[in-house]
Amino acid sequence: MIEFTDVVKSYEQGNKALNGVSMQIEDGEFVFLVGPSGSGKSTIIKLITGELKPTSGTVHVNGYSLERIRKREIPFLRRTVGVVFQDFRLIDNMTVYENVAFAMRVIGAKESEIKERVPYVLDLVGLENKTNRRPGELSGGEQQRLAIARALVNNPSTIIADEPTGNLDPARALEIMELLQEINNLGTTLLVVTHAQNLVNQFGNRVISLDEGLIVSDGLEEEAINEAQ
């Protein structure tokens, strides 16, 4: 579960990125986070992954209190949150299999577990036939599927996707959103940050709209869009 209570985040230069945000995302929910550039979306992601600490207020993520988390606990928080980026952030000199296995290896998984889990996840995202390819040999959509597989492989309870369709054409973007929906249906909490309003409209999920560091609407997509307007 992700819970923000009266969260304010000010940067050193004095900019207030979040100005009293309160929200709660229950386990298993699929939530879109929308808003213009500079509205505070990235700050929310950084707070959830422990890259930043709130200036005031409380942030709870999967049992960790981010306002008082110790440095050495952050890796363990991050194992509960998979992150998918717009620019995929894959390792070019590793194969598809190695990119996913790498994420398991670095948290200390046994080789036997890796051999069992990686093919399963690659099958789930539809890359089971491309295990020996390198990211450069994949299409944009396939690269994003690989990034999702990597985020998924350690079985996190939450996946955060930051503009996962930003670099994809509409058909591939829809495929990725459907894949994320499928993952959510398997029980993983999904928080998708996006500008793609057309995609948000196609899924009947909760939408949180941010503007100037404040939540301006929170509800199903039609209500949110109406409120934001």
Add this chain to the structure above:
Amino acid sequence: MKLNNIGYLIKEGIRGIFLHGFMSFAAVCVTVACLLIVGSFSILAYNLDIMVEELNQTNEIMVYIDETLTVDEAKSIGTQLSGIENILQATFVPREEALKKFVADHQDDPAFSGVQASDLRHRYVVTLMDNAQMKQTDEIIKNIPGVAKTNAEYELAEGFSTIQDILQMVSVAVIAVLLVVSLLIISNTVKLAMYDRKDEIAIMKMVGATNGFIRLPFIVEGFTLGMIGAALAFGLEWVVYDGLVAKIAAMDSLKLFSFVPFQSLLIPMIATFCAAGFFVGIVGSWTSIRKFMDV
């Protein structure tokens, strides 16, 4: 960190060395050069210590009697010498006997073929009880009327001690500078490796790798570079030292210098080189890692 990861982490560390082959090669070369110089200074200082110690153990003073004195007058000085507290024994050596020894020592040298007994002085070989008081005893002997000159090895020992002191100071400075140079080079090599893998490190952090897990391959890389450098420097030091010692032993003019065989220094040298390699490797990589851990 789980034990089943150790093999993987070591493999990654070794991989890092080959990823930047040229920089790794440069780091090893600089480490070898630095450790070779450090080792040479240490070994030279050690040999000087031994030489000074040996010289200090020579407890004899040669007392030359004024050549204008007769044999009986010269012999009478023996009573005064025996009366000095620190003198154990004073053996009179008349000039004729001294000539025999001189001739025996220089029989192959035609330059000394015409030396006569009258050219030499009567002398005493004085043995001391306490070698530490050689200088004071020598001063007392010099003040005895009829003593022309003394030859006490403490002057040589003091000369060596001065060289030893200077060498020690220079060694400390050189060792410090060279260790810093090695540290910087290894640090830069590891930094380059980390820079090259900064995306990988960011992904590792993102998926929940601990700092220890991220650090270890780079520590392994620095350690391996340091130890390869130490091993090569040790081998080279051995070869160069043995060669130099053999050359010096063959030169008459340098017979005063005696060097211990390298084999007798094996354990301290291995320990020193390993410690230096370990130090530059681990500290060099650790300092560069710290800067990258906030990725």
